[in-house]
Amino acid sequence: MKKEILRMEHILCQDGEARQLNYLSMQIFEGEIYGILCLEQPGIDKMVELVCWNRPIQNGQVFFMEELVNSKEESSGRRNRVTTIGRQSRLIDELFLADNLFVMREGFRKFVVPESLIQAETRRVLQDMDIHLSPKTLIKNLGTFDRLVTEVLKAIVAGDDLIILWEISDLLSVEELSRFHGLIQRLARQGHSFLYIYSHHEVLRPVCDRLAIFKEGTIQKVFTSRETIREHISKVFANYTYDKLKQLEQETQNSNPGEMVLELEHVAGKHIRDLSLCIHQGENVLLFDQNNTILDEVMDILGAEEKPLKGMIYPELNVRMRGKRIALIQRDAIQTMLFPEMSFLDNLCLLLAERIPFFWQKKQLRRSVFLEYREEIGEAIAAKDLYHLPKQDLCRLVYYRCLIGKPDLVVCLQPLSDMDVYLRGIVLELLVKLRNSGIAVLVLNTELYDTLYIADRLIQVEQGRVAAEYTRKHFEEARMKREEIFPD
Numbered sequence: 008m009k010k011e012i013l014r015m016e017h018i019l020c021q022d023g024e025a026r027q028l029n030y031l032s033m034q035i036f037e038g039e040i041y042g043i044l045c046l047e048q049p050g051i052d053k054m055v056e057l058v059c060w061n062r063p064i065q066n067g068q069v070f071f072m073e074e075l076v077n078s079k080e081e082s083s084g085r086r087n088r089v090t091t092i093g094r095q096s097r098l099i100d101e102l103f104l105a106d107n108l109f110v111m112r113e114g115f116r117k118f119v120v121p122e123s124l125i126q127a128e129t130r131r132v133l134q135d136m137d138i139h140l141s142p143k144t145l146i147k148n149l150g151t152f153d154r155l156v157t158e159v160l161k162a163i164v165a166g167d168d169l170i171i172l173w174e175i176s177d178l179l180s181v182e183e184l185s186r187f188h189g190l191i192q193r194l195a196r197q198g199h200s201f202l203y204i205y206s207h208h209e210v211l212r213p214v215c216d217r218l219a220i221f222k223e224g225t226i227q228k229v230f231t232s233r234e235t236i237r238e239h240i241s242k243v244f245a246n247y248t249y250d251k252l253k254q255l256e257q258e259t260q261n262s263n264p265g266e267m268v269l270e271l272e273h274v275a276g277k278h279i280r281d282l283s284l285c286i287h288q289g290e291n292v293l294l295f296d297q298n299n300t301i302l303d304e305v306m307d308i309l310g311a312e313e314k315p316l317k318g319m320i321y322p323e324l325n326v327r328m329r330g331k332r333i334a335l336i337q338r339d340a341i342q343t344m345l346f347p348e349m350s351f352l353d354n355l356c357l358l359l360a361e362r363i364p365f366f367w368q369k370k371q372l373r374r375s376v377f378l379e380y381r382e383e384i385g386e387a388i389a390a391k392d393l394y395h396l397p398k399q400d401l402c403r404l405v406y407y408r409c410l411i412g413k414p415d416l417v418v419c420l421q422p423l424s425d426m427d428v429y430l431r432g433i434v435l436e437l438l439v440k441l442r443n444s445g446i447a448v449l450v451l452n453t454e455l456y457d458t459l460y461i462a463d464r465l466i467q468v469e470q471g472r473v474a475a476e477y478t479r480k481h482f483e484e485a486r487m488k489r490e491e492i493f494p495d
Contacts, residue, residue: 010037011073012169012200013058019066020053027053029224030066035169040191040201042215043226044208044240048398048427050224051204055171058202059089072168090162093173094425096154097161100147104157105129107146108164132160136190151299152183156190163199171202176210177424180299180453188214206427207456208240240428248432255439256460260479264290264463268415268447269309269333274318276304280471282318286416291438291448293462295455297469302420302451309418309449310335334358334414338421341401347393352377354393354404358412376411383407399433402426406437409446416447423457435461 013035020028027050035041045051056062057069061077061084069077071087090097098107105125129142138156140149149157155175162170172191176184191201192214205211211218218230220240230236240249265288274282278300286292296302307313310333311324324333337343345354356376360366381388384407387400409417422438423431439461442448452458459465459482467475477484 011035011070012037012039013202014070015057015067016070017067018054018057018064018069020057020064027224028057028064031225033219033226035200035202037200038195038198039217040195040203040215042211042218043202043204043221044211044218044428045204045206046220046222046428048430051221054221055091055173055204058169058171059087059091061085061087087169088165088167089169089171090158090165090167091171091173092155092158092162093171093175094178096146096158098146098154098157100145102146103142104140104144104146104149105142107157108132108161132164136160136194138190151178152187155179155187159191159194163194169200169202171204173204174206174425176205176207177421177453178299181297183299184210206423206431208236209456210454212236248428251432251436252457252460255435258439258443259291259461259463262289262291262442262463264288265445270321272319272321274308274315274320276301276308276313276315278304278471279308279315281473282468282471283473284466284476286447286449288415288447289442289445290463291442291450291461293450293452293455293458293465295465295467296451296453297467297474298471299453301468301471302453305451306335306337306418306420309333309416332414333416333418334409334412336405336409336417336419336422338424340405340422341398344405345393345401349392351388351390351393351396351400351404355380355388355408355411358408358414362412380407380411398430402430402433403437406434406441410441410444413444414446416449417441418449418451420451421453422450423452431457 011034013033015031015033018028018031019026029050031054033041043051057064057077061069061082063082064077064079066079068075068079076083076085076087102110105128108129109125126142133140133142138160140153140157146154146157155178159170175187179187191203195201195216203211203215208218216231218236220227220229228239230239267285267287270285272283282301282305284292284294294302294305304313308315308320309324352373356366356373359372359376363369363372366372377388384403385400387396387403390396393401393404419438422434426434435457438448438450442461450458450462455465463479465477465482466473467477
């Protein structure tokens with residue numbers, strides 16, 4: 008009989024009138040990788056919180072390690088033995104890997120520990136897990152893949168019974184993700200349990216033993232067969248989004264690029280070895296970095312924050328011209344590019360203000376923007392601040408700012424990062440809107456899920472060099488050659 012790690016029964020959780028969890032039920036067993044496909048993000052944060060901590064709930068029960076730990080009648084507030092691994096590292100950069108594993112953990116009470124003992128124990132754990140890292144490696148010198156592996160090891164060393172992997176796939180290259188999946192599958196066979204949360208079924212499907220659909224604050228269905236997942240997602244649970252993707256794909260086939268707006272010729276830098284590309288008006292180019300090594304550097308060069316070590320860029324970029332010609336949309340743009348204390352309209356006009364002198368003194372211009380875009384954007388355009396706006400309105404704000412500012416080129420770094428299935432559809436629709444307005448769009452990504460639907464060209468980069476380039480009519484040919492990279 009399987010040992011039960013976690014059981015949540017009919018969990019109801021409300022914040023005022025808003026229902027965060029709607030009679031959610033879930034069960035995870037020892038040695039299982041349980042996947043959650045997040046169709047909608049509202050409520051998922053609360054679910055993770057209740058898995059980790061025994062907070063008050065309005066209905067239901069939570070069992071952890073086959074013991075009742077939380078209920079409507081009694082919530083202790085204590086932490087369950089659960090580790091959450093995501094974008095924010097929980098390791099200490101200035102300490103060695105060995106110290107992070109064995110010293111900086113809950114329950115460690117020794118004041119004096121021989122360093123040789125910690126190093127030896129770390130080497131034993133690394134060897135048992137077949138992980139090739141030095142115990143004396145500083146955490147700040149680790150790459151993203153090794154950092155995630157170290158966090159998994161730290162959870163195992165600490166004796167945690169469940170490890171939550173939350174939206175980690177955006178952080179890894181295709182090859183790294185495959186290696187990481189192999190690691191957690193090996194650990195699952197040894198009896199460790201994982202809760203894997205992500206927003207695309209193609210990432211979860213190959214690795215998860217069961218896959219649950221999270222929507223409207225509850226688990227709507229649990230799949231045990233990997234073969235039926237794709238059809239159910241596209242035709243039932245997220246049919247509107249996938250119908251929209253097919254529509255956007257059809258629009259892309261009719262796109263008509265114009266004049267060239269930017270050309271990179273044999274550009275090289277710290278990680279870029281040889282990058283050549285050109286981008287035209289009304290074109291969407293997808294730069295696919297298979298090893299996840301150059302994307303941030305490309306952003307810095309196109310943002311005039313860095314100069315390439317060699318190669319040419321036409322026309323030449325500088326900080327003053329960059330704001331007028333090139334708009335950058337950073338990873339996690341909602342958190343990094345918006346000013347929540349400012350009004351929606353003022354946020355919307357920031358890029359336009361860089362192009363028009365004394366813009367903020369000209370109230371009539373802002374009024375004109377308000378009237379022109381009120382119908383498209385909706386009531387959110389009148390908001391005095393951004394604090395209580397839903398995420399879809401904030402997404403529209405980021406991209407409409409570029410649409411109104413009319414730069415020659417918009418560069419987007421992993422635009423679907425941390426987006427649920429429905430938000431992914433909204434973002435892709437906004438990218439198509441930019442392209443259809445005549446703006447060139449360059450998408451920098453480490454995966455091809457969904458972004459391939461709207462791309463006119465695909466540039467594949469391996470080890471900092473352009474390995475291949477495909478036009479839309481050759482995408483199917485590319486898929487046949489590299490099935491492990493190209494999604495269906």
